[in-house]
Amino acid sequence: MNFVFPLPQSAVPIAGSNALFPVRRIYCVGRNYAEHAKEMGFDARELPFFFCKPADAAVPVLPGTVGKIAFPPRTENLQHEIELVVAIGKAGGNIPVDQANAHVFGYAVGLDMTRRDLQFALRDKGRPWELGKAFDESAPISTLYPLSETGIIDKGGIWLKVNGQERQNSDIAKLIWSVPEIISNLSEYFMLAPGDLIFTGTPEGVGKVQKGDVLVGGIAGLGELSIEFV
Ligand code: MN
Secondary structure, X not given: OOOOOOOOOOEEEEOOOOOEEEOOEEEEEEOOEHHHHHHOOOOOOOOOEEEEEOHHHEEEOOOOOOEEEOOOOOOOXXXXXXXXXXXXXXXXXXXXXXXXXXXXXXXXXXXXXXXXXXXXXXXXXXXXXXXXXXXXXXXXXXXXXXXXXXXXXXXXXXXXXXXXXEEEEEEHHHEOOOHHHHHHHHHHHOOEOOOEEEEOOOOOOOEEOOOOOXXXXXXXXXXXXXXXXX
């Protein structure tokens, strides 16, 4: 049997090699830094919660290049969320916290781009967030850095500049739910599999971007991610 048409496999290049990490699913964690939860209007520590983006929302951007991202339609308030991305390399369900890092293939710098106006309108009506979160090219991502080279990342700076001005600046150590805790909790609900990406949440300082803006973000121990909205 043959497919009736070819379907490209979403993939993220692996730093320092010609290999590609095929993307199966993209999970995202909501409100996982206290100061960002506050700026979204929430104060209490909640269990982690998740939403998804389609695999082809990932737009890999090679180091030293500026990824051109199409400014999305139907929004007056497109916002940046710089995030540590965790790539899963080993399948599992009900993964204990103390074994979770064994499922990590590596890390990347990602942007959970958000049509905030649509997200809030949907949120306020109790509707799903897809139109606000899961649109085309909504997940720009750097190359992937294997854990075998970075070691476990549980602290270090995370930052984003827009047109050279600092917008977000925090530390991975301030994640409310740590990477192992996220993997453990998420794997109670879904079987995780190689190819899954998890966007782990954004620190405070999210804000609006416009066509023509250049965004540069980074995470200590990983590279940088640069994009321009066109
Ligand atoms: Mn986010």
